Amino acid sequence: MRARSVSALVVARNEAARLPACLASLAAADELVVVLDRSTDGSRNIASGALCRGGAARVLEGAWELEGERRNAGIDACTGDWVLEVDADERVPPELWEAVRRVAADSPHGFHRVRIDNHVGDRLIRHGWGGSFGTTLKPVLFRRGAKRWRAQRVHPGLDWTGTEGPPIEEAGIRHEVDRDISDMLRRLDRYSSAKAADLLEAGDIGSLPGNLRRFVSRFGKCYVSRGGWKEGGWGLLISLCAGLFPLLAHLKARLEPERHRTRSTPAE
Known part of the structure; x- marks a missing residue:
């Protein structure tokens, strides 16, 4: 039987500082x-010089307003039997590659979730992620043709072909999610602005009472059910951000619609 090939896909915008470590992994x-996507720093030169088992990297440049569209363009460019999709702020350790190869060789499924090890600075924070503000498992390993992103700016939805297989948890992707607390709050501001644009485009920004309830339920789920309390103040902060994300997006769409109708995709 022919060995199943694995394509690695990275979608980025102005990530010259992070790309070298990501591509090396x-x-x-x-x-x-x-x-x-519309990169104006040194990302192109870095990407063009990257190498893998199959040779030099293939670089696709363009301009996409929606995150889902640019990610689909990358998926369409892959030719491997399986695709491992990572972001510029993520690193794939050798032990995870071993698991990826094993799954790709034997799996009858369409996709698998992979463990994500989230770091704020040098601190590994395992608990409390959720509510569209972070995750500890992502469906990033999939058969070519099994995954399509929807046309949204931030955290777009997914459509799948095939079944979900067991998650890969014996090794994880290292995710440099935020540099510090200020970086985390900037991300919350950036993502809630992009979400506000999606809400306005859909013509349904929801209600204030409904989003207040979402704040309470998301905070509770992240802090209690997902163990944010185990992380002390960090877990409290992450749970608050997870709850605030939909509430801030609603308030921006409601109070400042003229500022958010044409927001472009946030930088990763």
């Missing part, structure tokens, strides 16, 4: 595809 891939 993908050298074990059979194919490396890098999508650059």
Whole structure:
């Protein structure tokens, strides 16, 4: 039986500081595809010089207003049997590549979730992520053709072909999610603005009471059910941000619609 090939996909915008480490961690891939969305820094030169088992990286440049559209463009450019989709602020350790190869060789499923090890600065924070503000499992390993992103700016939805297989949890992707607390709050501001644009475009921004209830339920789920309390003040902060994300998006769409109707995709 022919060995199943694995394409690594990275979609980025102005990530020259993070791309070298990310791309180096993908050298074990059979194919490396890098999508650059309106990058004006040194990202193109970095991506063009990256290598993997299959040779030089393939670089696709363009301009996409919606995150879902640019990610689909990257998926369409991949030719491997399986695709491992990562972001510029993520690193794939060798032990995870071993698990990816094993799953790709034997799995009858359409996709698998992979463990995400989230770091704020140098601190690993395992608990409390959720509510569209972070996750500890992501469906990033999938058969080519099994995954499509929807046309949204931030955290777009997914459509799948095939079944979900067991998660890969014996090793995880290292995610440099935020540099510090200020970086986390800037991300909350950036993502809630992009979500406000999605709400306005859909013509349904929801209600204030409904989003207040979402704040309470998301905070409670992250802080209690997902163990944010185990992380002390960090877990409290992450749970608050998870709850505030939909509430802030609603308030921006409601109070400042003229500022958010044409928001572009936030930088990763």
